[in-house]
Amino acid sequence: MRGTFVLAAIVFLLAIPVIAAQTESKNELGLMLGGTVTPNLAIAGSGSGSLNIGTGTTFQLNYARRLMKARSLGLYFEIPALAIPQQTIGTSVGAAPKNYDSFFVTPSLRAMLRPAAAFSPWFSAGGGYALFDESARRTDGTPNIHGTSGGAVQFGGGVDIRTPIRVLFPIGVRLEVRDLYTSKPNYHVDTGGGFQHNLVFSGGLVLRF
Numbered sequence: 001m002r003g004t005f006v007l008a009a010i011v012f013l014l015a016i017p018v019i020a021a022q023t024e025s026k027n028e029l030g031l032m033l034g035g036t037v038t039p040n041l042a043i044a045g046s047g048s049g050s051l052n053i054g055t056g057t058t059f060q061l062n063y064a065r066r067l068m069k070a071r072s073l074g075l076y077f078e079i080p081a082l083a084i085p086q087q088t089i090g091t092s093v094g095a096a097p098k099n100y101d102s103f104f105v106t107p108s109l110r111a112m113l114r115p116a117a118a119f120s121p122w123f124s125a126g127g128g129y130a131l132f133d134e135s136a137r138r139t140d141g142t143p144n145i146h147g148t149s150g151g152a153v154q155f156g157g158g159v160d161i162r163t164p165i166r167v168l169f170p171i172g173v174r175l176e177v178r179d180l181y182t183s184k185p186n187y188h189v190d191t192g193g194g195f196q197h198n199l200v201f202s203g204g205l206v207l208r209f
Helices: 002-023
Strands: 026-036 052-053 055-068 075-088 099-105 106-113 118-134 148-166 170-183 193-209
Touching: 026 170, 055 193, 075 118, 075 170, 099 148, 099 170, 106 148, 118 170
Parallel strands: none
Antiparallel strands: 026 055, 026 193, 052 075, 055 075, 075 099, 075 106, 099 118, 106 118, 118 148, 148 170, 170 193
16 A cells, blocks of 8 residues: 555656646746734833834745736735744833744735746735734733734735746745734733734745746
């Protein structure tokens, strides 16, 4: 039974390049690495200070399916999933958490100009889900109730660069900037309003199959 499974897996892997060569690529898988910048937040009240949010390393997995393609325009449905393991919070206010993790999923539509060209600029917009996990301790060392979720709106733009690299699939390079306008983590202080900007600068590889 195990030998049959291994043989089937090998046949499937060997067939992928043949299938990819005979069919036009409609799917994409983006593997991205970057950084997220969140503007500092002022604490409400005269002389109350601010929350200084540190830059967070960002990992992104992005699946996309082409819906329409013309010579000058391509339309895609994409699902960007971004994970930020930690952003530190610098503040003198003891009630605030020390840091927080983030995870965003924002199904979107992407419009790409000249999708078959060597350089293809694009714009993306959509919305979805934001999940935050604040630190277990606050700045003053006391225990913290953590775990917050909410909504997210995503706007982004970038450029895809086609390369001659091909192993199993055509491989390209992507450079992008996204603004995720999301609900806030539970800072335990009044920062005015319920949303914040998270600017994500990323680069990486795109596999087309």
